[in-house]
Amino acid sequence: MEITELRRLVVGIDTQVPVRDGRRIPYTNFDNAASTPAIKPVIEEVQNFLPWYASVHRGDGYKSQVSTALYDRAHAIIGDFFHYDPAHHLVVLGKNATEALNKAAYRIPIPNGKAVLTTLMEHHSNDLPWRYRAPVRFAPLTPDGELDLDAVEKMLRSGAISLLTVCGASNVTGIINPLKKLAELAHIHGALFVVDAAQLAPHAPLYLSRADNNWNGPDLIAISGHKLYAPFGTGALIGPKDLFRYGIPEYLGGGTVVSVSTRDVVFAEPPEREEAGSPNVLGALALAAALKWLKEQGMDNLYQQEHKLTAYTYRQLQEIPGCTVYGPPPEKVPRVGVLTFNLDGLPHGLVAAALSHEAGIGVRHGCFCARPYVHHLLGLTAEDHRRLAADVQHRRFDRLPGMVRASFGFYNTYEEVDYFIAALKYLTESRTQLLKEYVVDPQSGHYQFKPQFRSNASSIAVK
Numbered sequence: 001m002e003i004t005e006l007r008r009l010v011v012g013i014d015t016q017v018p019v020r021d022g023r024r025i026p027y028t029n030f031d032n033a034a035s036t037p038a039i040k041p042v043i044e045e046v047q048n049f050l051p052w053y054a055s056v057h058r059g060d061g062y063k064s065q066v067s068t069a070l071y072d073r074a075h076a077i078i079g080d081f082f083h084y085d086p087a088h089h090l091v092v093l094g095k096n097a098t099e100a101l102n103k104a105a106y107r108i109p110i111p112n113g114k115a116v117l118t119t120l121m122e123h124h125s126n127d128l129p130w131r132y133r134a135p136v137r138f139a140p141l142t143p144d145g146e147l148d149l150d151a152v153e154k155m156l157r158s159g160a161i162s163l164l165t166v167c168g169a170s171n172v173t174g175i176i177n178p179l180k181k182l183a184e185l186a187h188i189h190g191a192l193f194v195v196d197a198a199q200l201a202p203h204a205p206l207y208l209s210r211a212d213n214n215w216n217g218p219d220l221i222a223i224s225g226h227k228l229y230a231p232f233g234t235g236a237l238i239g240p241k242d243l244f245r246y247g248i249p250e251y252l253g254g255g256t257v258v259s260v261s262t263r264d265v266v267f268a269e270p271p272e273r274e275e276a277g278s279p280n281v282l283g284a285l286a287l288a289a290a291l292k293w294l295k296e297q298g299m300d301n302l303y304q305q306e307h308k309l310t311a312y313t314y315r316q317l318q319e320i321p322g323c324t325v326y327g328p329p330p331e332k333v334p335r336v337g338v339l340t341f342n343l344d345g346l347p348h349g350l351v352a353a354a355l356s357h358e359a360g361i362g363v364r365h366g367c368f369c370a371r372p373y374v375h376h377l378l379g380l381t382a383e384d385h386r387r388l389a390a391d392v393q394h395r396r397f398d399r400l401p402g403m404v405r406a407s408f409g410f411y412n413t414y415e416e417v418d419y420f421i422a423a424l425k426y427l428t429e430s431r432t433q434l435l436k437e438y439v440v441d442p443q444s445g446h447y448q449f450k451p452q453f454r455s456n457a458s459s460i461a462v463k
């Protein structure tokens with residue numbers, strides 16, 4: 001599909017936002033790593049379903065039967081996207097990737113004396129849930145933010161690790177981890193392999209491990225619908241059924257059981273026993289519709305297209321005087337469309353605020369819920385860490401270390417990147433002026449345009 005056709009499918013692609021000079025201009029959304037916009041096939045699916053909306057798994061009415069069949073089918077479509085084996089795998093639906101990873105950490109037993117091996121490049125959602133369940137080790141990184149594979153192998157070889165978990169792609173550098181190699185290493189050393197696929201699944205093909213076709217991949221993956229062109233509120237954990245057949249789910253109640261007396265409880269088969277309460281049926285159908293559409297486009301095609309745009313942007317960013325780009329070039333190490341950088345002399349929060357206010361461009365700034373990784377890439381010293389700890393203790397957030405992140409979806413264009421690069425050049429050239437015109441709130445770390453400059457409204461007006 002041509003890019004103009006693809007863009008037409010994005011809900012809100014033409015939405016205009018206000019900028020400094022009072023005009024409204026089309027929004028440039030470079031914050032797709034946080035959340036992607038919904039696509040029209042998702043809206044259509046939801047609209048078509050709404051007249052049939054009824055309780056699932058509990059009613060005998062015709063609409064309930066339709067609802068139940070569609071909800072069950074959504075599980076199958078989601079599993080199929082990751083080449084699951086329905087006889088062996090299951091799809092557990094929940095709120096988001098965070099919930100899915102918490103469920104994995106809660107439900108997968110770590111034998112006494114064994115530890116979980118995660119990495120220093122994780123989103124907090126694939127770090128914190130493990131910390132309070134089992135001893136956790138952190139695999140180290142190279143200076144530019146790649147996983148140190150030799151160290152991973154060494155730690156696995158020690159025999160102390162029963163579960164390896166990594167992000168499929170980083171939400172800070174977009175680096176795609178070598179999942180096949182990591183799966184081989186984990187499996188050779190008898191460890192289960194869990195992948196936080198929140199950032200990888202929207203941008204590149206990803207297949208679960210299958211014994212029946214000798215495919216070595218993740219044993220479990222976690223995803224979030226709102227990063228996959230579906231709305232907020234739905235995520236999934238996909239993995240071996242057997243892991244969920246025994247033990248007590250973390251949430252209990254209606255839907256999880258087939259029989260209850262005051263003395264006995266007989267749990268339902270998974271996934272029902274893992275999806276307590278009335279489920280988010282609309283969210284499940286929306287996510288399934290998004291994945292069906294992505295599959296039709298071909299994840300390989302989308303990856304190639306986004307990869308070219310990412311490599312182009314990386315080169316453009318490097319040419320801006322005073323711009324530091326983090327992570328290796330996409331030609332050297334495969335990356336999804338996530339690029340982080342800083343501009344000399346301009347705080348990251350100010351860059352993000354000015355991109356929005358001056359040019360209508362949406363990006364993210366800060367540490368992106370991956371503080372250990374961002375601190376590593378920034379090369380924080382012991383003294384920096386001491387100052388940071390003191391600032392946090394005093395709730396002072398105006399000088400926290402961080403970066404600016406631009407992240408792409410399938411619909412972003414070279415024209416948008418050129419506009420973004422022009423805006424960044426404008427910011428570097430207007431540094432002194434911007435430092436006067438914007439003020440930071442120490443309690444939140446957010447920058448705002450000072451009201452007294454509102455009348456002096458000339459803006460970048462590149463668009």
Ligand SMILES: Cc1ncc(COP(=O)(O)O)c(C=O)c1O
Pocket residue numbers: 033034096097098099123125126167169170171196198199224226
């Ligand atoms: C790599 C990664 N993992 C996990 C998450 C958590 O996703 P959610 O907030 O949808 O649970 C994110 C969100 O940014 C992410 O980027």
